[in-house]
Amino acid sequence: MQEREAWRLSGSVALRPEPFGALAYDFHTRRLSFLKTPRLVDVVRRLGDSNDVGTALTAAEVPDAERPSYLAALTTLASGGLLEER
Amino acid sequence: MTLVPARPATRPERPSTGPLIDQFEFGLDAPICLTWELTYACNLACVHCLSSSGRRDPRELTTEECKALIDEFERMQIFYVNIGGGEPTVRPDFWELLDYAVEHHVGVKFSTNGFRITPERAEQLAATDYVDVQVSLDGATPEVNDPIRGLGTYDAAMRAMANLQAAGMTDFKLSVVCTRHNIGQLDEFKAIADRYGAQLRLTRLRPSGRGADVWQDLHPLPEQQRELYDWLVANGDRVLTGDSFFHLSAYGEALPGLNLCGAGRVVCLVDPVGDVYACPFAIHDQFLAGNVRSPGGFDEVWKHSALFEDLRSPQTGGACTQCSAFDACRGGCMAAKFFTGLPLDGPDPECVKGNSAAALAGERVLPGSSQDHSHAGPVRNQPVPLTLLTRRPDQPVARPVSACDASPVAGLSAGPSADRPG
Numbered sequence: 001m002q003e004r005e006a007w008r009l010s011g012s013v014a015l016r017p018e019p020f021g022a023l024a025y026d027f028h029t030r031r032l033s034f035l036k037t038p039r040l041v042d043v044v045r046r047l048g049d050s051n052d053v054g055t056a057l058t059a060a061e062v063p064d065a066e067r068p069s070y071l072a073a074l075t076t077l078a079s080g081g082l083l084e085e086r
Numbered sequence: 087m088t089l090v091p092a093r094p095a096t097r098p099e100r101p102s103t104g105p106l107i108d109q110f111e112f113g114l115d116a117p118i119c120l121t122w123e124l125t126y127a128c129n130l131a132c133v134h135c136l137s138s139s140g141r142r143d144p145r146e147l148t149t150e151e152c153k154a155l156i157d158e159f160e161r162m163q164i165f166y167v168n169i170g171g172g173e174p175t176v177r178p179d180f181w182e183l184l185d186y187a188v189e190h191h192v193g194v195k196f197s198t199n200g201f202r203i204t205p206e207r208a209e210q211l212a213a214t215d216y217v218d219v220q221v222s223l224d225g226a227t228p229e230v231n232d233p234i235r236g237l238g239t240y241d242a243a244m245r246a247m248a249n250l251q252a253a254g255m256t257d258f259k260l261s262v263v264c265t266r267h268n269i270g271q272l273d274e275f276k277a278i279a280d281r282y283g284a285q286l287r288l289t290r291l292r293p294s295g296r297g298a299d300v301w302q303d304l305h306p307l308p309e310q311q312r313e314l315y316d317w318l319v320a321n322g323d324r325v326l327t328g329d330s331f332f333h334l335s336a337y338g339e340a341l342p343g344l345n346l347c348g349a350g351r352v353v354c355l356v357d358p359v360g361d362v363y364a365c366p367f368a369i370h371d372q373f374l375a376g377n378v379r380s381p382g383g384f385d386e387v388w389k390h391s392a393l394f395e396d397l398r399s400p401q402t403g404g405a406c407t408q409c410s411a412f413d414a415c416r417g418g419c420m421a422a423k424f425f426t427g428l429p430l431d432g433p434d435p436e437c438v439k440g441n442s443a444a445a446l447a448g449e450r451v452l453p454g455s456s457q458d459h460s461h462a463g464p465v466r467n468q469p470v471p472l473t474l475l476t477r478r479p480d481q482p483v484a485r486p487v488s489a490c491d492a493s494p495v496a497g498l499s500a501g502p503s504a505d506r507p508g
Contacts, residue, residue, distance in 0.1 A: 014191070016116065016163040019100060020109040023118070025165035027193060028215045032118065032165070034106055 001075045003054030003067075007047050010084045015041065024082050033082060040073055047074075047083065098399055110344065110352050113398035116162040116388065118352040121366040124152075124180065125172040125358050126459035130199055132224075132235045133469050134263060134304065137357070137369055138295040139172040140461035145359040149179045151379070155356070156183070158384050159192045166193030166216075170366070172358070172459075175202040181210070188216040195220060197261065199239060200246025208246075208253035220259040220287065221246050226274035230267050234304075236467030247282040259326065261287045269310040272317045276325070287326040288318070290333075292367040293425040293435070295455060301426070311438055312337065333418035333434045336411035347420050350375065350397035354388065362387045364397060367421035371456040404431025411439060427452045 001007065009015070012028040021035040024044075035041045042060040050056040053074065062070050077083050100112040127142035128135070147155065159167060167187070174180050174196050187194050195218040203211075203219070211217050221243050225231025228240035243260075250258050260279040262268065268275070272288070279286040293301035306314060315334040318327065322342045329343035344352070349365035356362055360378040363369055375394050376387035388394065401407065406417035418434025426435040427450035433441040 014163065014165060016165070018109075018114050019112075020106065023114075023163075023165070027165070027191070030166065030193060030195075030215070030218060036106065037103075 001053060001071050001078060003057065003071070004052050006050075006052050006086050007074070007078065007083045008086050009044060009048060010082055013082050015044070017041065024077070026081060029081060031080065033077070033080060035077075040070065043070060043074070044077070044083070048086075107344065107346050108400075110346060110348065111398070111400050113351045113394065116164050117354050119168065119348065120159070120164055120353075121168045121170060121355045122155075123170050123172060123355065123357050123366075124174040124183070125177045127176045128172040128199075129176060129201060129466070130173065130236050130239065131461050131465040131468055132296070133300050134224075134234060134265075134291060134295075134297040135460075136292060136295040136297055136367055137170075137172065138455055138458045138460050140465070141459045142172075142176075143359050143459060147358065147360050147378075149182065151360070152179070152183050153186050155360075155378055155384060156187050156190050156192055158378075159187075160190045162385055162388075164192065166195060168220075169194055169196035171197070173199055173201070175207075181207075184217065188214055191216075193217070195259070197222060198246070199235070200243045203246035203249055205249045205252065208249035208255060211250065212253040212255035218258060219250060219255070220261045221250075221284070222261050222263075223275075223278075224263050224265065225268050226271035226278060230271065233469055234263075234265070234267075236465070236469040238467050247278075247284060250284075251282045256283050258284050259287045260284045261289065263289055263291050264306060264314060265291055265304040266306050266310055267304070269306050269314055272314070272321075276321065285324075285326060287328065288314075288331075289328050290330040290419070290422075292419070292422055294367045294421055295369060296460065298425050298452065298455065305436065308438075308440075311436060315341075315438075330419075333415050333422075333436055334438060336409075336415040336438045338414075340414055345414065346416050347418075349373070349420055350394040354394075356384065362391070364393065365421060367419070368424065369455075369457065370424070370453065372424065372453070373421075401431060404429070405441070406431065406433055409433075409439065409441065424453060426450065 013024055013026045016023040021037050022041040024033045024035055035044060039060055039062060043056050043062065046056040046059050050059060057067055057070055074083065101108055123137055125142055125146060126137065126139045128139040131140055175198055184194055193216045197220045200221045211219055223231055223243040224234045225240065231240040262275050276286050291297060291301065291305050311334060315337045318331060318341055319339060327343060331341055332345040335341050335345050349368060353365050354362055355366045356378060357369060362375045362378060362384065364373040364375060375391035378384045401417060406412050418437060420430055422435050423430050428435055428442060428445050432445060435442050435446060
């Protein structure tokens with residue numbers, strides 16, 4: 001995933017906040033995933049309303065040094081179908 | 087006996103980062119795996135039934151109460167529930183409740199013996215992604231299955247799976263409770279699942295409900311436990327287990343899934359009358375957290391019951407914490423220990439290190455069941471257990487000394503009676 005791309009949470013996926021982050025459940029595939037930090041949840045929630053991924057990372061105040069690892073986490077979520085490109 | 091394993095005197099703080107398993111020990115805002123036994127009524131009388139089902143409880147939640155509970159699950163974002171029983175399809179409003187749950191974004195996986203999964207029902211089930219079906223089968227042949235589940239139950243399960251497959255349903259579950267009679271059939275179970283486009287699910291035999299009566303005779307033997315573990319390591323990525331074999335992780339490599347007792351932390355059970363228990367294998371007053379009919383409903387019980395709060399911290403004491411395998415198996419299954427009369431902070435009755443052998447051989451007080459909905463009289467398809475021992479196997483058989491000598495006391499020597507049940 002690149003910072004200039006535009007993504008959003010897939011329509012069949014719901015997020016449930018938890019102390020460690022959130023559960024993500026895909027009603028179509030019946031697969032449960034875990035977002036392991038509250039900030040990652042924040043980024044994911046902002047994706048749909050941001051111009052691109054980079055804007056969402058900035059808005060969620062992801063430190064510059066951590067941006068690559070957040071992009072990697074988002075890539076993993078996308079490969080599992082939890083995120084969709086728009 | 088203390089109710090829960092030893093915990094620190096002051097409640098430790100939830101870690102802010104770290105592995106998910108450490109987070110799960112402190113509980114979640116809502117369960118991940120909620121089992122809802124919809125009715126105690128059942129058309130069968132399986133010998134190992136976890137919930138001692140058979141007869142409907144007259145206090146069963148009404149249709150409206152069930153719908154209100156589904157509304158609450160939706161508010162709590164409990165994304166799916168595992169519906170069981172009894173046989174859930176026996177409830178006349180089962181299909182109505184299934185539709186209601188789907189409309190309210192609560193997915194359903196339900197367990198069934200398959201008798202009522204007709205071609206028409208199979209079509210209905212295949213039409214939505216929100217519903218999954220789990221067909222129970224405890225032997226890969228009728229000879230192994232029917233003595234556990236009842237005459238004709240093997241054929242009924244096969245028919246149900248054929249109907250689901252014909253309706254286009256894929257990846258439904260074939261669910262097997264592992265016993266010493268079917269551990270040798272794991273490859274055959276896999277072949278059956280593959281044949282119907284189903285996914286195999288293997289779970290552990292628990293000494294809960296009527297299972298307490300047969301556990302001693304049916305639980306896998308030590309060498310079979312190893313066989314099961316090796317099979318799961320080789321096939322685990324394609325087989326579901328409900329994470330029920332974490333006690334086997336003490337053999338070495340951890341099995342896939344949650345290697346932790348989730349009771350009251352990420353798991354719970356709602357029974358047909360609305361009682362909330364710590365887990366599906368712990369239907370006993372000792373593990374009763376509250377009732378959904380009480381003020382605050384299920385949400386209140388889940389978040390604030392004294393029992394669940396007590397269960398939501400790491401175990402710090404007990405014999406198991408000294409064991410080199412504790413990080414792998416975390417002491418095993420709480421319900422299995424409880425119903426075999428073992429201390430909850432000690433080893434699992436099927437501890438693969440053999441650490442429970444002495445306790446199992448010693449004096450134990452079995453807690454028994456605190457409720458029983460078993461059929462009072464004979465049931466159609468009544469299972470006939472494989473072996474009805476009327477003597478200890480290590481005692482000599484009293485045989486007639488000759489074909490003509492049929493006297494009932496012939497050949498018997500004086501001394502301890504040899505015909506007591508073993």
